[in-house]
Amino acid sequence: MSLxxxxxxxxxxxxxxxxxxxxxxxxxxxxxxxxxxxxxxAEPVIGYGHRMxxxxxxxxxxxxxxxxxxxxxxxxxxxxxHGYVCxxxxxxxxxxxxxxxxxxxxxxxxxxxxxHLLWAGAFLIDLGGFTPLLYTFDDREQILxxxxxxxxxxxxxxxxxxxxxxxxxDDEFVAGTRQFISRLRSRMPMYHALVTKNIIFRKRCEGIxxxxxxxxxxxxxxxxxxxxxxxxxxxxxxxxxxxxxxxxFNVPVYPESDCxxxxxxxxxxIVESMRIIEQALDQMPAGPVMAEKVPKFLxxxxxxxxxxxxxxxxxxxxxxxxxxxxKAYRLKLRSPCFSNLSLFQxxxxxxxxxxxxxxxxxxxxxxxxxxx
Amino acid sequence: MTINNExxxxxxxxxxxxxxxxxxxxxxxxxLSLLERKIPSWFQLRYGPKEVGWWGLLQPVADGLKLxxxxxxxxxxxxVVLFKLAPVMVVIPAIMCxxxxxxxxxxxxxxxNLGLLVIFSFSAIxxxxxxxxxxxxxxxxxxxxxxxxxxQNIAYEIPLLLVMVALVMVTHSFNLHTIVDQQAGGFWHWNxxxxxxSPLMPVxxxxxxxxxxxxxxxxxxDMVEAESELIAGAFTEYxxxxxxxxxxxxxxxxxxxCALGTILFLGGWHCPFNLLPGLHWFLIKMYFLCFxxxxxxxxxxxxxxxxxxxxxxxxxxxVALAHLMITAIMLKLV
Amino acid sequence: xxxxxxxxxxxxxxxxxxxxxxxxxxxxxxVTVQYPYESVKLPARYRGHIELKRDAxxxxxxCIACMACQRAxxxxxxxxxxxxxxxxxxxxxxxxxxxxxxxxxxxxxxESCAFDALQFSKDYNLASxxxxxxxxxxxxxxxxxx
Numbered sequence: 094m095s096l097x098x099x100x101x102x103x104x105x106x107x108x109x110x111x112x113x114x115x116x117x118x119x120x121x122x123x124x125x126x127x128x129x130x131x132x133x134x135a136e137p138v139i140g141y142g143h144r145m146x147x148x149x150x151x152x153x154x155x156x157x158x159x160x161x162x163x164x165x166x167x168x169x170x171x172x173x174x175h176g177y178v179c180x181x182x183x184x185x186x187x188x189x190x191x192x193x194x195x196x197x198x199x200x201x202x203x204x205x206x207x208x209h210l211l212w213a214g215a216f217l218i219d220l221g222g223f224t225p226l227l228y229t230f231d232d233r234e235q236i237l238x239x240x241x242x243x244x245x246x247x248x249x250x251x252x253x254x255x256x257x258x259x260x261x262x263d264d265e266f267v268a269g270t271r272q273f274i275s276r277l278r279s280r281m282p283m284y285h286a287l288v289t290k291n292i293i294f295r296k297r298c299e300g301i302x303x304x305x306x307x308x309x310x311x312x313x314x315x316x317x318x319x320x321x322x323x324x325x326x327x328x329x330x331x332x333x334x335x336x337x338x339x340x341x342f343n344v345p346v347y348p349e350s351d352c353x354x355x356x357x358x359x360x361x362x363i364v365e366s367m368r369i370i371e372q373a374l375d376q377m378p379a380g381p382v383m384a385e386k387v388p389k390f391l392x393x394x395x396x397x398x399x400x401x402x403x404x405x406x407x408x409x410x411x412x413x414x415x416x417x418x419x420k421a422y423r424l425k426l427r428s429p430c431f432s433n434l435s436l437f438q439x440x441x442x443x444x445x446x447x448x449x450x451x452x453x454x455x456x457x458x459x460x461x462x463x464x465x
Numbered sequence: 466m467t468i469n470n471e472x473x474x475x476x477x478x479x480x481x482x483x484x485x486x487x488x489x490x491x492x493x494x495x496x497l498s499l500l501e502r503k504i505p506s507w508f509q510l511r512y513g514p515k516e517v518g519w520w521g522l523l524q525p526v527a528d529g530l531k532l533x534x535x536x537x538x539x540x541x542x543x544x545v546v547l548f549k550l551a552p553v554m555v556v557i558p559a560i561m562c563x564x565x566x567x568x569x570x571x572x573x574x575x576x577x578n579l580g581l582l583v584i585f586s587f588s589a590i591x592x593x594x595x596x597x598x599x600x601x602x603x604x605x606x607x608x609x610x611x612x613x614x615x616x617q618n619i620a621y622e623i624p625l626l627l628v629m630v631a632l633v634m635v636t637h638s639f640n641l642h643t644i645v646d647q648q649a650g651g652f653w654h655w656n657x658x659x660x661x662x663s664p665l666m667p668v669x670x671x672x673x674x675x676x677x678x679x680x681x682x683x684x685x686x687d688m689v690e691a692e693s694e695l696i697a698g699a700f701t702e703y704x705x706x707x708x709x710x711x712x713x714x715x716x717x718x719x720x721x722x723c724a725l726g727t728i729l730f731l732g733g734w735h736c737p738f739n740l741l742p743g744l745h746w747f748l749i750k751m752y753f754l755c756f757x758x759x760x761x762x763x764x765x766x767x768x769x770x771x772x773x774x775x776x777x778x779x780x781x782x783x784v785a786l787a788h789l790m791i792t793a794i795m796l797k798l799v
Numbered sequence: 800x801x802x803x804x805x806x807x808x809x810x811x812x813x814x815x816x817x818x819x820x821x822x823x824x825x826x827x828x829x830v831t832v833q834y835p836y837e838s839v840k841l842p843a844r845y846r847g848h849i850e851l852k853r854d855a856x857x858x859x860x861x862c863i864a865c866m867a868c869q870r871a872x873x874x875x876x877x878x879x880x881x882x883x884x885x886x887x888x889x890x891x892x893x894x895x896x897x898x899x900x901x902x903x904x905x906x907x908x909x910e911s912c913a914f915d916a917l918q919f920s921k922d923y924n925l926a927s928x929x930x931x932x933x934x935x936x937x938x939x940x941x942x943x944x945x
Contacts, residue, residue, distance in 0.1 A: 157873035221767025227509035292810030
């Protein structure tokens with residue numbers, strides 16, 4: 094069924110996948126023009142959660158902006174802070190001690206695990222299977238307990254500082270992390286048997302929601318959406334930062350470009366993150382966790398810096414322009430979910446509603462990240 | 466008509482049956498809804514409702530009170546008569562089907578010779594009810610759901626009826642009591658294992674089970690009320706007891722389907738080891754099937770709409786036809 | 800044709816495996832912590848609202864009203880004041896008010912204190928229907944909220 098038969102007068106109606114809807118993860122409104130069950134046009138309307146984070150960046154000093162960074166994409170909050178902190182450090186010329194870099198990578202990868210586990214559960218709820226959500230949340234709770242013992246917070250971490258991290262990790266954290274990784278590793282076969290091989294799940298995801306590499310390039314989609322389309326672009330490998338060059342990990346790429354490919358990319362990324370964390374725990378040296386001469390009121394010299402990190406959702410970028418004062422002249426945040434959502438309008442044409450929702454779920458959107 | 470003791474006794478009996486069936490259906494609907502929340506709590510490593518009453522046993526009472534105290538809203542532009550008629554049209558056939566189901570050797574409301582046919586006729590009426598409910602709601606989500614429910618139910622009636630025809634060919638009777646009597650003895654006499662009639666009998670039972678899930682709009686075939694897409698589908702605009710009636714109807718349909726499955730395939734009230742037949746075995750088997758229905762709902766995601774229809778037209782109907790053919794051949798040859 | 804039957808067979812088997820996995824979970828203990836009958840043990844670094852550390856000997860707050868925390872706070876939640884009494888080199892705290900409705904628990908105040916006078920409390924059972932209850936006066940010791 095295609096839209097070529099437009100010579101026939103088709104009666105379409107407009108339906109709101111409204112701001113309040115169980116399937117849109119946050120306040121996203123999509124105006125669907127539907128022809129029966131087929132989508133003729135899907136127009137996302139965003140801005141319901143706009144809190145002017147970029148403007149706040151101009152009104153606060155660099156250190157005072159740290160809590161804001163965690164509030165954008167709160168599911169994977171460490172990455173936002175990592176991007177911001179690294180951008181400002183590069184502007185100000187601060188070097189971070191090695192132990193702090195390792196701690197940053199370990200906590201960020203733990204946050205990536207938590208984010209992917211949450212996504213897996215939420216994606217399955219969109220498709221109608223309620224039980225795996227509870228299992229992934231059980232694992233995610235353990236990660237959040239580990240991160241709480243280090244940072245004091247479960248969701249919106251304010252842990253990184255300019256020059257390092259604010260607290261050191263102790264042996265209990267290291268032992269707990271190792272134990273958690275071995276437990277999660279043993280549970281992955283269960284997830285694959287319950288979800289990945291399930292015929293109903295496969296029918297819902299294989300061949301559904303094709304997003305080609307050309308689409309991704311035009312809209313600037315990154316992250317698992319891009320890697321599920323066959324393009325092996327990962328910021329950790331393409332523009333390495335922190336201590337990622339010292340760690341040995343693969344970047345999962347699947348060429349099929351459907352929902353199943355994006356799901357498999359994320360499940361494999363869970364396994365790769367576990368490998369990264371184990372290597373980082375083994376390699377972590379002793380030493381200080383904070384750089385020595387960090388001024389209390391940071392006044393970076395005039396200049397600008399763009400720093401992007403590989404967030405759980407894609408490439409999160411921070412462009413910081415400094416004019417020599419203690420407040421940024423401009424703080425631009427490049428949100429991965431914004432680019433990922435912009436694909437939706439074109440890619441969902443002619444799809445059935447259920448398939449379009451599977452596509453929306455597989456894009457892994459967190460709407461506050463789009464609205465900032 | 467002479468009014469004598471016989472007549473009065475008959476009236477009393479009818480009233481008792483009516484009240485008993487409605488009470489059975491309502492009680493089951495209430496406590497199956499509690500089980501619907503308790504059983505997934507075991508699977509999902511959490512506690513279900515446990516605050517209201519010990520083990521949550523008063524939770525259905527609380528839910529019922531909540532539904533009764535809500536205002537019954539009718540949207541402007543909705544067709545009021547059809548809107549209010551729809552829940553009724555869905556609940557009454559479900560309860561009426563219970564009239565011919567024999568719960569044990571002696572407990573049956575009306576043992577009709579065409580009992581099976583009566584049940585299938587009545588269970589087809591709820592489709593109209595759901596469709597009217599969705600259409601009369603004047604809500605786009607509900608209209609989509611109404612269209613879906615018709616296609617889904619029509620598609621899944623066919624394999625159900627094919628399997629029934631094959632079974633009736635073997636049992637030579639529509640009378641449910643007779644069908645159960647033929648399964649007396651141990652579990653090897655049950656129809657599900659009646660391989661002398663057709664080697665595909667267990668498959669026929671599975672087809673029956675799947676069709677029963679689809680007819681009662683249960684997951685993984687709950688496109689009608691697909692929560693993450695259409696909010697509540699055909700029932701979006703219903704509040705209070707209107708929604709409550711749809712709810713009761715869903716569980717009554719499950720009870721009827723499981724009871725029928727027990728009678729047709731699992732030996733009714735006979736013990737699997739030929740010991741103490743009775744009502745208790747019927748109830749055990751029926752509630753085991755209800756547990757399986759709930760178990761299936763919470764294990765899998767939902768199928769897509771065309772996946773659902775493909776399953777029926779491309780898989781279940783050919784297999785049911787093959788089963789029918791093999792049964793006919795074996796009946797003639799053996 | 801063969802694929803058709805193979806798909807039915809593998810599909811049905813995957814469904815049975817899924818159901819079996821779900822059933823096995825029914826035999827495990829629930830992981831829920833039944834709050835409020837049980838409660839979770841809070842880690843040492845848990846971030847509740849801030850509180851003033853008091854000197855063990857005198858029982859007075861260690862704070863000398865240098866205003867570093869007030870300057871460091873991004874949301875302007877802290878409002879403090881101190882006076883210098885006669886014949887003393889250090890200021891004494893007279894007022895320390897925290898507006899917890901705007902606090903984001905970032906910890907910048909705790910880190911900025913050079914006199915080790917602030918710490919996070921473990922107070923999380925805060926529930927109220929009035930905004931005034933969250934205008935906390937940290938100087939006067941309060942009874943714990945229920």
